[in-house]
Amino acid sequence: MEKTLATSHTKRSLPSPSTTVSTSTIGFSRRTRARLSDETASVIETVVEDDDDEEEEEGVDEKIEALQTIVPGGTALGVDALFEETASYILALQCQINAIKVLTSFLERSEKDDMKFGG
Secondary structure (H helix, E strand, O other): OOEEEEOOOOEEEEOOHHHHHHHHHHHHHHHHHHHHHHHHHHHHHHHHHHHHHHHHHHHHHHHHHHHHHHOOOHHHOOHHHHHHHHHHHHHHHHHHHHHHHHHHHHHHHHHHHHHHOOO
């Protein structure tokens, strides 16, 4: 049922005409459906990504506004200056916490010493 074509380089066999029509039609149909589903999927992914980007931008904007209210003078600053001021503010708060810890431990020791001497 198959015909063989001989060339100088290779031999090729052609399928019978009845299988050629059905196979090519089925293959075309499958490839077309696959391409359409790929295109539809990419369009859906693009729409989902755009929605995610918008939601992410809104979330970032809300967080920046919240940060502006927390950092003293933050409402008057741009985003870059706000981040720099936030870093400085965090360091200042850490220094205050360390100072409070030192004072607390000093006061606790002095109270214990007073108790020892009947104060």
